[in-house]
Amino acid sequence: xxxxxxxxxxxxxxxxxxxxxxxxxxxxxxxxxxxxxxxxxxxxxxxxxxxxxxxxxxxxxxxxxxxxxxxxxxxxxxxxxxxxxxxxxxxxxxxxxxxxxxxxxxxxxxxxxxx
Amino acid sequence: xxxxxxxxxxxxxxxxxxxxxxxxxxxxxxxxxxxxxxxxxxxxxxxxxxxxxxxxxxxxxxxxxxxxxxxxxxxxxxxxxxxxxxxxxxxxxxxxxxxxxxxxxxxxxxx
Numbered sequence: 001x002x003x004x005x006x007x008x009x010x011x012x013x014x015x016x017x018x019x020x021x022x023x024x025x026x027x028x029x030x031x032x033x034x035x036x037x038x039x040x041x042x043x044x045x046x047x048x049x050x051x052x053x054x055x056x057x058x059x060x061x062x063x064x065x066x067x068x069x070x071x072x073x074x075x076x077x078x079x080x081x082x083x084x085x086x087x088x089x090x091x092x093x094x095x096x097x098x099x100x101x102x103x104x105x106x107x108x109x110x111x112x113x114x115x
Numbered sequence: 116x117x118x119x120x121x122x123x124x125x126x127x128x129x130x131x132x133x134x135x136x137x138x139x140x141x142x143x144x145x146x147x148x149x150x151x152x153x154x155x156x157x158x159x160x161x162x163x164x165x166x167x168x169x170x171x172x173x174x175x176x177x178x179x180x181x182x183x184x185x186x187x188x189x190x191x192x193x194x195x196x197x198x199x200x201x202x203x204x205x206x207x208x209x210x211x212x213x214x215x216x217x218x219x220x221x222x223x224x225x226x
Contacts, residue, residue, distance in 0.1 A: 049215075
């Protein structure tokens with residue numbers, strides 16, 4: 001069974017960098033694409049970007065200048081960094097396996113941007 | 116970006132009765148290889164979204180057969196044959212045809 005678990009700070013100060021890690025079990029990170037999605041409180045889902053085995057990445061244009069995705073193959077993890085955060089980046093962040101469908105999701109982690 | 120428009124945004128259902136949600140895309144989701152990249156997810160209260168339907172009409176593993184998807188090109192429908200209590204939540208369509216991936220606004224299904 002494929003399982004994903006997000007981890008990282010729940011509180012980030014404005015202008016700093018949000019960093020999250022997704023740990024994958026039950027599937028090799030080298031064999032699939034992996035994606036991040038976020039959901040502000042009481043709002044819909046927003047795709048952030050994905051990273052594929054080739055190292056190819058794609059990002060939503062509105063975040064492209066502030067976002068980096070990376071993969072840690074030995075630890076079967078992938079990570080998200082969002083730089084220069086503001087209150088608008090406050091959301092639940094989900095990681096998911098990306099087989100074009102997002103077939104397995106993490107439980108999500110709430111990140112609040114506040115001083 | 117591909118825009119997905121769901122209707123209705125809110126749906127009050129009666130247990131045991133059918134329900135239907137529409138998703139219209141601003142562009143065709145049919146690719147040159149013949150696949151149509153339209154997906155349906157359900158986000159139950161307090162949970163992460165779960166995949167229900169992939170490529171228009173294929174139920175994901177473990178999804179009950181009361182859920183069915185149909186449509187082509189730009190117009191798609193999710194149907195619940197007989198709604199059960201565990202089906203309440205927000206339903207989202209999503210397109211995988213282009214980058215960025217985009218979701219519909221969500222349809223809140225409640226009793």
